Every structure is written in C-alpha cells, then in structure tokens.
Amino acid sequence: MAEVALRKVVKRYDDVEAVRGIDLDIADHEFIVLVGPSGCGKSTTLRMIAGLEDITDGDITIGGDVVNDVPPKDRDIAMVFQNYALYPHMTVAENMSFGLRLKHYPKAEIKARVTEAARLLDITDLIDRKPKQLSGGQRQRVAMGRAIVRNPKVFLFDEPLSNLDAKLRVQMRIEIKKVHQKVRTTTVYVTHDQVEAMTLADRVVVMNKGRIEQIGTPNELYHKPATRFVAGFIGSPAMNFIPCRLEDVGGKLNVRLTDRISFPLPPARAARYSALPRTENLLLGIRPEHLTESNAHLEPGVETFDTVLDVTEPMGMETLVYFGLEGTPICGRVDPNAGAKDGAPMRLAMDLNNMHLLNEATGAVL
Amino acid sequence: MSTLAIDKGGPTRKIKYRSMSRDRTWALRWSYFFLVLFAIFSLIPPIYMLITSLKSSAEISAATNPWWVFHPTLANYVELLTSNQFLRFFWNSAVVSIVVVCVTMLISIPAAFALARMKFWGSTTLATGVFLTYLVPDSLLFIPLFKMLAAVQDITGITLLNRWYVLLFVYPTLTVPFCTWIMIGYFASIPKELDEAALIDGASWLQTLTRIFIPVALPGLIAATIFAFTVSWAQFLYPLVFTTSIDQLVLPVGITTTLIKGDVFNWGQIMTGALLGAAPPLIIYAFLMDYYIAGLTAGSTKG
Numbered sequence: 001m002a003e004v005a006l007r008k009v010v011k012r013y014d015d016v017e018a019v020r021g022i023d024l025d026i027a028d029h030e031f032i033v034l035v036g037p038s039g040c041g042k043s044t045t046l047r048m049i050a051g052l053e054d055i056t057d058g059d060i061t062i063g064g065d066v067v068n069d070v071p072p073k074d075r076d077i078a079m080v081f082q083n084y085a086l087y088p089h090m091t092v093a094e095n096m097s098f099g100l101r102l103k104h105y106p107k108a109e110i111k112a113r114v115t116e117a118a119r120l121l122d123i124t125d126l127i128d129r130k131p132k133q134l135s136g137g138q139r140q141r142v143a144m145g146r147a148i149v150r151n152p153k154v155f156l157f158d159e160p161l162s163n164l165d166a167k168l169r170v171q172m173r174i175e176i177k178k179v180h181q182k183v184r185t186t187t188v189y190v191t192h193d194q195v196e197a198m199t200l201a202d203r204v205v206v207m208n209k210g211r212i213e214q215i216g217t218p219n220e221l222y223h224k225p226a227t228r229f230v231a232g233f234i235g236s237p238a239m240n241f242i243p244c245r246l247e248d249v250g251g252k253l254n255v256r257l258t259d260r261i262s263f264p265l266p267p268a269r270a271a272r273y274s275a276l277p278r279t280e281n282l283l284l285g286i287r288p289e290h291l292t293e294s295n296a297h298l299e300p301g302v303e304t305f306d307t308v309l310d311v312t313e314p315m316g317m318e319t320l321v322y323f324g325l326e327g328t329p330i331c332g333r334v335d336p337n338a339g340a341k342d343g344a345p346m347r348l349a350m351d352l353n354n355m356h357l358l359n360e361a362t363g364a365v366l
Numbered sequence: 367m368s369t370l371a372i373d374k375g376g377p378t379r380k381i382k383y384r385s386m387s388r389d390r391t392w393a394l395r396w397s398y399f400f401l402v403l404f405a406i407f408s409l410i411p412p413i414y415m416l417i418t419s420l421k422s423s424a425e426i427s428a429a430t431n432p433w434w435v436f437h438p439t440l441a442n443y444v445e446l447l448t449s450n451q452f453l454r455f456f457w458n459s460a461v462v463s464i465v466v467v468c469v470t471m472l473i474s475i476p477a478a479f480a481l482a483r484m485k486f487w488g489s490t491t492l493a494t495g496v497f498l499t500y501l502v503p504d505s506l507l508f509i510p511l512f513k514m515l516a517a518v519q520d521i522t523g524i525t526l527l528n529r530w531y532v533l534l535f536v537y538p539t540l541t542v543p544f545c546t547w548i549m550i551g552y553f554a555s556i557p558k559e560l561d562e563a564a565l566i567d568g569a570s571w572l573q574t575l576t577r578i579f580i581p582v583a584l585p586g587l588i589a590a591t592i593f594a595f596t597v598s599w600a601q602f603l604y605p606l607v608f609t610t611s612i613d614q615l616v617l618p619v620g621i622t623t624t625l626i627k628g629d630v631f632n633w634g635q636i637m638t639g640a641l642l643g644a645a646p647p648l649i650i651y652a653f654l655m656d657y658y659i660a661g662l663t664a665g666s667t668k669g
Binding site: 089 | 565566567568577582
C-alpha cells in the first residue's frame with residue numbers, strides 16, 4: 001500500500017491536450033474517485049498512473065518513487081477494466097492467478113491467495129468456470145479478485161460498473177466499498193456517474209476539460225462547490241442557476257431574480273455578499289431540495305413566491321416540479337402530498353440559507 | 367419468441383404469426399432446393415472421379431454408360447499405392463506442405479501481432495502492403511521469382527532449382543501475406559484491455575502473444591493453418607516451374623506429368639491419384655470444420 005502523487009502532469013496527443021497539468025495527492029488507504037463528463041481526462045489520468053499511457057510532462061510517484069518511465073508490471077498496481085478484460089480461455093482461478101504465475105510464486109501461496117480472494121468476493125463456487133459462463137456481476141467480481149490476489153500498492157478502477165444494469169450497479173457499489181474496508185488498499189476509481197463518486201469516495205476529484213475543478217469530500221463538494229461546473233455536476237437533479245443581481249432595498253441587501261421577485265438575503269449571506277458590486281450579472285445557485293412547497297411556519301431566510309408548474313414528476317417519496325422563471329427552467333422538490341399538478345399554480349418556498357451566488361462570467365462561486 | 371406472439375396477440379396477431387411461419391417454411395424450402403442443387407453440381411466431378419477410378423482402362427475406353435461401374439476393381443489404387451514414384455510424390459507434397467505451414471505460422475503470427483498491436487511508424491502502411499502482395503497473381507510472379515532463385519543459386523553455389531526444397535522458399539510468398547492479413551484482423555478483434563490487463567499482470571509482449579493471443583485467437587489460427595496447408599498442397603504452377611526431375615515432384619505435378627505419356631491419358635490412375643491427393647485436405651477440413659467457420663466469421667458477432 002502506498003500514497004500516490006501527481007505533479008503538474010500533462011498528457012498531449014499531437015495537438016490535443018487531454019490532461020493539462022494536474023496536481024493530486026492521494027493518501028495511503030484512501031479511496032479517491034475521479035469524476036467528470038466524457039473527455040475530461042479522468043480515464044487518461046488513471047491510465048497514466050497505471051503506466052498504460054506515457055506522460056508528456058510532470059511526475060507521477062507511487063509510494064514516493066517517481067514511476068514516469070516504469071513499465072506497468074513494475075508499478076505494483078492492479079487495474080479493473082470497464083469490460084472486465086478477463087482472459088476468455090482461462091477459468092476464474094486461472095484468471096485470478098495469472099499475474100502470480102507469471103511472477104513464479106509458489107503454488108501453495110497462489111492457491112491460498114486465490115481461495116482467500118474468492119471467499120472475500122463470494123465467488124468460491126465459480127472458481128472452475130470460464131468467464132463465458134458468468135453473469136456480468138460475477139465477471140466484475142472475478143476482475144476484482146484478479147486485482148486483489150496480487151496484493152498491489154494501488155487499485156485502479158476504470159468505470160468498472162458502467163456495463164452493469166442499474167440494480168446490479170448499486171449492489172456492486174456496496175460490494176466495492178466493503179472490499180475496500182477490508183483490504184484498505186489505496187484506490188483510484190474513475191467514473192462519470194456522480195452518484196457512484198459520492199457514495200464510494202473518501203475524496204472526490206471533479207475533472208473538466210483536462211483540469212481538476214475541485215477536490216473534496218462528497219459533502220464538501222455538495223455543500224461548498226467551488227465552481228459552477230462542480231455545483232451543476234454534483235447532485236441529481238442538478239442545481240438550478242437563476243440570473244440575478246444584488247440590490248439595496250431599505251438598508252437591506254436583496255437579490256433580484258425577476259422584475260416581480262426580489263428577496264432579502266439572510267443576515268449571514270448579506271454580510272458575505274455585501275461588498276459585491278450591485279451591477280454585476282450574477283447567478284443564484286439553489287438545489288431542488290431547497291425549493292419546496294410553502295407552509296405556514298417559514299424559517300427565517302425562507303422566502304415564498306407564486307409560479308405556474310409546467311411538469312410534475314412523482315417519484316414516490318417526493319415530487320419533482322418543473323417551472324420557468326423568465327425563461328430559466330427550474331426544478332424543485334416538493335412533498336408528494338403538497339398537491340402539485342401539471343399546469344397548476346403553486347406557491348413555493350426558496351431556502352436562501354442554502355443559496356450560492358456565482359459570477360456569471362467566470363463561473364466562480366462567491 | 368413464437369410462443370410469445372401467440373400468448374400476447376389476439377386473433378389478428380395469430381394470423382400474422384401463421385403467415386410468418388409459412389414464409390419461413392417457404393424460405394427454408396427454397397434454401398434447401400438451391401443448396402441441394404449446388405451440392406449436386408459440386409459433387410458431380412468428384413463422384414465421376416470416384417467412378418472412373420474404380421474402372422479398368424478397358425472399361426473406361428469402352429462405349430458403355432460412363433456413370434456406372436460394371437466391373438469394379440481396385441487395381442488403380444493398388445498400383446498407385448505400391449508405386450514408389452507415387453509414394454515419393456505424396457511424401458514430397460506432405461513434407462513441403464507441413465514445413466510451409468510451420469514456416470508460415472512462425473512468420474505470420476508474430477508479424478500479425480506486431481502489426482495489429484504495436485503501433486510503430488508505418489505499421490498501417492505495412493499491413494496494407496502485406497495484403498497487396500497477396501493480390502499479385504502467382505502467374506505473374508513465377509518468372510521474376512525463378513530469376514531471383516537462379517541468381518541466388520549462382521552467387522551462393524547452393525543448388526535450389528529442381529529441388530523439392532526450393533518450394534519451401536517459394537510457397538510462403540503466397541501463404542504468409544494472406545495468413546498475416548487474416549490474423550491481423552483476428553488479433554485486432556481481441557479487446558485492447560485484454561493485453562493491457564496482461565501487461566499489468568506482468569506479461570511481456572511474447573508472453574502476451576503466447577499465453578493470451580494465441581489461445582484466444584485459436585480458431586483464426588486454425589483457419590489460417592488450413593488455408594496455408596491447402597494452398598501448399600494444391601499449388602500447381604510453382605512446382606511445375608521450379609522442379610522437373612521425377613523424384614523432386616510434388617503430387618499435383620507428379621500425377622499429371624507421369625500419368626500422361628504423350629497423348630496417352632491413363633485416366634483410371636489420374637483419377638485415383640487426384641482422389642488420393644484430395645484426401646488429406648478433406649480429412650483436415652472435416653476435423654477442423656467448426657474452427658474454420660468460427661475463424662472466418664470472427665468478429666461478425668459479439669464473442
């Protein structure tokens with residue numbers, strides 16, 4: 001087990017810069033998830049750590065040693081691929097022991113390790129089967145088993161659950177988390193699914209266009225996003241962004257959303273934003289769960305407004321409501337018993353204690 | 367699927383289902399009709415060969431029904447199989463074909479692996495080039511090849527022309543390009559992650575080739591092997607040009623040159639020799655048919 005560090009790592013393909021100088025420190029035992037839309041450079045970053053891609057510039061260290069020019073087999077890493085990449089002509093046991101056999105481990109030790117990994121992953125019964133005879137979830141377990149038996153310094157996962165159906169994905173997610181709790185190997189996990197990122201990671205690295213947007217714990221990213229990209233990427237349904245301006249009304253700081261709607265900011269927020277220029281184009285970032293039905297006892301900082309709903313989506317435990325504010329589509333989450341109906345007027349409450357204010361031009365959260 | 371259609375649908379669905387089944391039946395009947403027609407068409411020559419091989423020379427030249435054997439005899443078979451000359455041809459053919467298959471595989475497998483997986487400068491052009499060489503017909507190549515080998519013989523002093531082993535140098539010019547080409551396709555259909563997994567597991571390129579690629583691509587390799595064997599076994603032009611002495615001949619040339627004396631055709635023995643000559647490829651095909659088909663249709667379906 002080991003810590004991994006990336007220092008100003010750059011990957012350039014001919015004229016395309018896939019990774020643009022990223023710095024990342026991964027602690028020993030840590031579970032790091034790289035998340036971002038396709039083409040953000042997350043897989044390339046993982047493959048550079050694995051040694052499957054050369055790095056154009058910068059340094060990668062594993063356990064304190066610079067591994068820039070070390071071939072994959074000498075980096076002491078194990079990788080789990082999206083399409084499992086099991087050797088089709090070998091049984092589960094042979095697949096898992098292939099790396100150990102190449103390194104000429106004693107037979108008894110190979111057997112012990114394979115048995116232990118199979119027990120850990122609950123695939124003991126499948127040990128003599130060929131990959132063709134396994135389901136997707138079982139294949140993924142075998143792929144993980146192949147990684148575990150090597151007892152490497154670092155586990156690398158490249159979108160391992162993307163080929164599984166939704167139900168199995170949730171199950172395997174829990175499985176991966178359990179395995180990590182048991183073996184505690186430093187893990188770098190790549191996914192485009194923010195739910196996977198949030199649920200698995202000790203820390204999440206949000207990447208966009210070859211750069212790191214923000215690194216933080218799942219809760220930090222959710223509650224304190226640094227940029228509009230992170231705010232919009234993390235959370236489902238996504239955060240709403242409403243064009244707005246600050247204005248002073250009767251000695252109080254207000255945020256004006258439309259000609260009709262202007263809300264006074266709660267004192268804590270007002271103090272934080274008071275120095276901002278009043279003429280600047282800003283965005284009010286508010287998550288759907290902070291746009292709920294109005295009720296009789298409103299907390300301080302919660303303001304109400306009337307709107308006409310476009311569409312409602314009953315989800316069972318909640319109902320998602322969609323409406324427009326001067327052309328900006330907005331999503332809110334209301335109680336299923338609040339009486340939300342398609343095309344019906346409704347009074348909604350916005351919890352400004354949980355608002356974010358963003359610079360429209362730069363996308364920075366203020 | 368058919369039961370699903372019945373369960374789900376009302377009367378209208380049922381009618382549709384029935385008509386679909388009738389369509390299918392007719393499609394099947396037509397396919398059988400044409401397949402049988404084609405099978406008869408392609409089986410007539412070998413059957414004729416078999417019939418003729420069981421006749422004596424007298425019966426062949428007699429004005430009787432050529433499709434019937436009135437006095438069956440194995441004399442032609444006995445004569446050929448006890449003739450040292452014929453056995454020599456057979457032996458030459460076998461040695462040449464087996465060695466050529468081995469040489470072809472030894473060159474083609476690493477070449478195809480390199481061209482399919484190791485991206486190096488000019489690898490794509492080289493892969494196309496390999497295939498283009500296969501497109502040049504051997505009837506154009508034999509004269510320059512002959513001149514080349516004659517020059518090599520003059521320079522080195524090693525006798526090559528009119529020796530059976532010259533074919534070991536000549537045949538691979540036909541088999542290597544094609545086998546390399548089909549194996550490039552087969553290797554390319556193996557997911558990239560598989561060699562990356564092997565690479566991370568600690569395999570060298572050679573280990574990746576021998577322990578992952580060759581076993582996974584086995585149907586393709588067998589298809590290529592069969593191809594190389596068939597080409598070597600049935601090649602006529604090159605042995606005709608490069609070998610002339612009776613004891614250096616391979617089967618196809620041997621049969622035609624020794625059993626046709628002037629304008630006298632020993633039809634019974636020619637047919638027997640051709641049938642015996644067709645036996646080894648036939649046996650190989652029969653045993654490896656499944657692999658052969660799997661190899662040729664590789665990548666057409668999700669494996």
